[in-house]
Amino acid sequence: MMEPQRAPEWRIERWFNTEKPLALAALRGRVVLAVAFQMLCPGCVSHGLPQAIRARQVFPECDLAVVGLHTVFEHHEAQGTPAALVAFLHEYRIPFPVGLDMPDPERGLPQTMRAYGMQGTPTTLLIDRDGRFRLHKFGHLDDMHLGAVIATLVAETARAPDFSDPAAQTRCDSDGCRIETGAIPRG
């Protein structure tokens, strides 16, 4: 099996349901479930988002971060505005932070969607405690399977930090954010 890839940082125009922006790097140490959706996508409304809400209820915050990504790639006028998303999040009582994926007017797909190579919505992503990309599923995923995969990742101990990775220099985990190590000689 190939070594899992590091999940690329997401690019977000604006965050909702959170007081401050939520960098993927800042979630290091926890498993991350990210659900890419569009508010006018029937499969997202009937399946993807309710499933993410159930995951939020089953797993504790300290083990699992749940994040929505509003990846608008069609009907921009109808669903691309912050006002539309705010109304949607309110009516559907979405309890977790949601980021509006950064539009890329020239290329059609918003930037995070493109960086992750998503095929559509809903797409379910799982990122492990070390920031590595572990599951990428377009479409339906059954609850027992998703619960099992999340729990398996939760049960993994975070690996020792790898300082050869520049991202590690702003590394944060569930204990807090570490002092950047660029200036600190090791070994």
Added chain:
Amino acid sequence: MMEPQRAPEWRIERWFNTEKPLALAALRGRVVLAVAFQMLCPGCVSHGLPQAIRARQVFPECDLAVVGLHTVFEHHEAQGTPAALVAFLHEYRIPFPVGLDMPDPERGLPQTMRAYGMQGTPTTLLIDRDGRFRLHKFGHLDDMHLGAVIATLVAETARAPDFSDPAAQTRCDSDGCRIETGAIPRG
């Protein structure tokens, strides 16, 4: 039991999924199922609209007209525009005509919603072959019950016109609008 009331004409800003405006009066002779909804109302999306689609499939067009009424009373910026509604109707594959209820900026509720005394969305309305208001239900209605009520109204023969009723003089049915009352001076 009180005599059923004549259903008030609806007031529509713009129609979708139909080539021409759809006056309630023009549906006389058929039973009319009207579902008032908002595109960001979860109960409408998960229950009211799918049920109306099932009714469209079960009953023939000549017996039952199915109409959606987009009665926006909140989140006007997000769901009140024609562009938003067009995108929604496309994504949810709504197969029947939908009217955007005429806004009434001063009073909040759109005009048809107010004229019918609706309490919220979804609201299911049934109007008989004679244009009389026979069922008004806010919220959930089970499929077997709704199927039974529609079929009961379908089985009723349209009544003979009642010329004491001024509305009868402009009576319309599925064949078109008739000039009724040559012998009765009007105006």
Added chain:
Amino acid sequence: MMEPQRAPEWRIERWFNTEKPLALAALRGRVVLAVAFQMLCPGCVSHGLPQAIRARQVFPECDLAVVGLHTVFEHHEAQGTPAALVAFLHEYRIPFPVGLDMPDPERGLPQTMRAYGMQGTPTTLLIDRDGRFRLHKFGHLDDMHLGAVIATLVAETARAPDFSDPAAQTRCDSDGCRIETGAIPRG
């Protein structure tokens, strides 16, 4: 369209959930919904019987009789005994009368099942107020469709008795059973 056939009388070994045997002829004047099932048939347990219970809730007794027919054609040892059926009806809280279809050891299928030409279970039957066979469906039937068909039959007025039909001589309707007319000269 062919004239509907008269529904054959059912042949029942024993009745449950009713104080006295329930001849089909004695239900004349009401619409009859009969659901043929087997207690170990998954589609009957998950769909056919719950749907019949919903029909019992939606339509009044005076318009619709709901009857179960336990048509055991396999696993006779497990589900063919009265004790097994009693336990099943209790656990599943079946609220309507159920007849145990008369076994026919020589031919395999129980007698009512064979007389009606049923293909399996669940089978839904509808018989009109005049005792004529109007719907015969093996397998799934959606609630709105079934509700509509029942209501259509309920809305039909019972026809005037046809004394050329010998069955009419023991005719019963919701007002009671009529005096046999064999001795009454006509015309």
Added chain:
Amino acid sequence: MMEPQRAPEWRIERWFNTEKPLALAALRGRVVLAVAFQMLCPGCVSHGLPQAIRARQVFPECDLAVVGLHTVFEHHEAQGTPAALVAFLHEYRIPFPVGLDMPDPERGLPQTMRAYGMQGTPTTLLIDRDGRFRLHKFGHLDDMHLGAVIATLVAETARAPDFSDPAAQTRCDSDGCRIETGAIPRG
């Protein structure tokens, strides 16, 4: 938190869907999901058993054993015979081994049901790789939660054998049964 108890061995009158009896001790090394059911229990048929089938599909055999326990405590005549259970397992396409819990005529409850202190059916039990009792739930359990708990137990490494426990001396795992303790004098 209290130390988990060792799960008592089950007492089975007869096994189905397996070529040989299935001692709990022989499953040591794998997580065990056991679902206690009765074939005429609606909640077992609609929820408990389908969920166990889904668990069988999600987890590999080498990590999770799924076992049904037919714990008949009522309607013995209808559901207590092997013939009834065989017919049920066939019609409901139950793919995993099922044991008929040993009846205890004097005390009402069958013996495994009593030994585990079960309150009714369905009851879901989880036993870890070391044979310890980790979850006991009467009634409904949602899929994501159950998937997560199973995966958490699967992720645990079997503990080192505890030779103070006599049961450990006949310890078995998925590789077979080991003779453990030749060097350790006992008694």
